[in-house]
Amino acid sequence: MADTALGRQIADSVRQAVAEAAAYVALVTQTNPRGSADALLKRPDISAVLQQALDAARGAAEETVQQAWQGAGAPGEHETLGHLLTDVSRLFGDIAHLRGLVRHAHASVPQRQFVRGVTPPGENPSQRAAEERAEAVRRALAGWARSAALRARMAVQTAEGAASAAAVLADALAREERGEKLRKRWRAHVSSPSCCFWCRRLNGVTIGLRESFEPYLGGPVAMLQVGPRYVRTPAGERRFGMPAGTRIIYTHPPRPYRGKLQGPLLHPFCRCWLEVVRAGGAEIPAGDERAAQSAGFLSAADVRAMPEDVYQADVAFLNAALDELDQVLKRLAGGSD
Amino acid sequence: MTDKTRRWFADSTIPYALAALRLFEHSRASKADYVFGPLEVSAMADDGLTVSGSEAALAQAAEVLSAIPGLVEYAPD
Numbered sequence: 387m388a389d390t391a392l393g394r395q396i397a398d399s400v401r402q403a404v405a406e407a408a409a410y411v412a413l414v415t416q417t418n419p420r421g422s423a424d425a426l427l428k429r430p431d432i433s434a435v436l437q438q439a440l441d442a443a444r445g446a447a448e449e450t451v452q453q454a455w456q457g458a459g460a461p462g463e464h465e466t467l468g469h470l471l472t473d474v475s476r477l478f479g480d481i482a483h484l485r486g487l488v489r490h491a492h493a494s495v496p497q498r499q500f501v502r503g504v505t506p507p508g509e510n511p512s513q514r515a516a517e518e519r520a521e522a523v524r525r526a527l528a529g530w531a532r533s534a535a536l537r538a539r540m541a542v543q544t545a546e547g548a549a550s551a552a553a554v555l556a557d558a559l560a561r562e563e564r565g566e567k568l569r570k571r572w573r574a575h576v577s578s579p580s581c582c583f584w585c586r587r588l589n590g591v592t593i594g595l596r597e598s599f600e601p602y603l604g605g606p607v608a609m610l611q612v613g614p615r616y617v618r619t620p621a622g623e624r625r626f627g628m629p630a631g632t633r634i635i636y637t638h639p640p641r642p643y644r645g646k647l648q649g650p651l652l653h654p655f656c657r658c659w660l661e662v663v664r665a666g667g668a669e670i671p672a673g674d675e676r677a678a679q680s681a682g683f684l685s686a687a688d689v690r691a692m693p694e695d696v697y698q699a700d701v702a703f704l705n706a707a708l709d710e711l712d713q714v715l716k717r718l719a720g721g722s723d
Numbered sequence: 724m725t726d727k728t729r730r731w732f733a734d735s736t737i738p739y740a741l742a743a744l745r746l747f748e749h750s751r752a753s754k755a756d757y758v759f760g761p762l763e764v765s766a767m768a769d770d771g772l773t774v775s776g777s778e779a780a781l782a783q784a785a786e787v788l789s790a791i792p793g794l795v796e797y798a799p800d
Contacts (some may be wrong), residue, residue, distance in 0.1 A: 593758065601727065601728045601775035601776075602758075602775065683758055683759065683773075684747075684758065684759060684760065685756075685757070685758040686746075686753070686755045686756055686757050686776075686780075687756065689747060689751050690750060692751075697751060701747065701748065704740065704744040704747060705744065708741060708744065
């Protein structure tokens, strides 16, 4: 689910809606070489074009988020869907931000005049500056469109993944109402090199249907596989509480979307999925190394649900492990036996 | 109520294995509702325990683990 057809579709829609507006604003900028940014932004056609672009992008994004959610068969009324629609609405609801970008880009290219004896004959510095200004305005709006397209794509992809998990969970809760004893399990594509550390850690974690996966993310860890990071800026000093130059050792897990982690996704473009298993059945699919590792987590309820012979065998194994480790340590300490 | 996590760090291998055994036995004999597994913080993987659950459940686990010499509570996040 790294990048889906719906995700690409919304990204294209957003970029296109803003590109058309950007072309118009750039054209007006170019044809008014002596005009100011204030005069440009006071024009009703400019305001209308920018608003139209935002409305078109917002409409497309909201529709695609809904489509993504419904496509996964999740319940129509859901908190996460509401949050995603709010986020999308906020993303395309701020025309003041676009106006600020236009103003800043416009001011980045000052007016230039023809100076007798300096400017080569035949040149028109004022028009040339207007062309550069128009290009700066167009680039500023296109840059914003790229970032908005990415955020819209993330919202759509989150809707697809979260809706799948919500559908699985809703079905499991309905089954539980009918008397089945079920648990939910986090699954990650551990064989994929792009699977992140945190998703690998959650893979195989099996908990009650109403529990949160957040406690299983654990605390900060040293990410040994990445290059060293250092505090470099005053903002970094405030964030980490350490002076500039200090090596940053610990990385915190990603914050779950809106602080809740009832199931995947953990982060944008996460490819994890939710699985439902019967309570007491703690087996992890074979051939999944990381799953076996995560299965090292055991719930007290699972221990109680074990058949007596399995429990006794595990206790005997743990006692044997203790005894053997004791022998090893004694040898290491210098005792012959 | 949101589940919380507490961690215990073992200063040798035996307390870790012993702690796992004690929690295993306690789980069976009680109505405790916690989840436990290896500590996976930094390079200390498997040298301790992570226990998650409600505050009441964590208090039960803490009582069991406090009886094991060589096992100390790891600084909370």
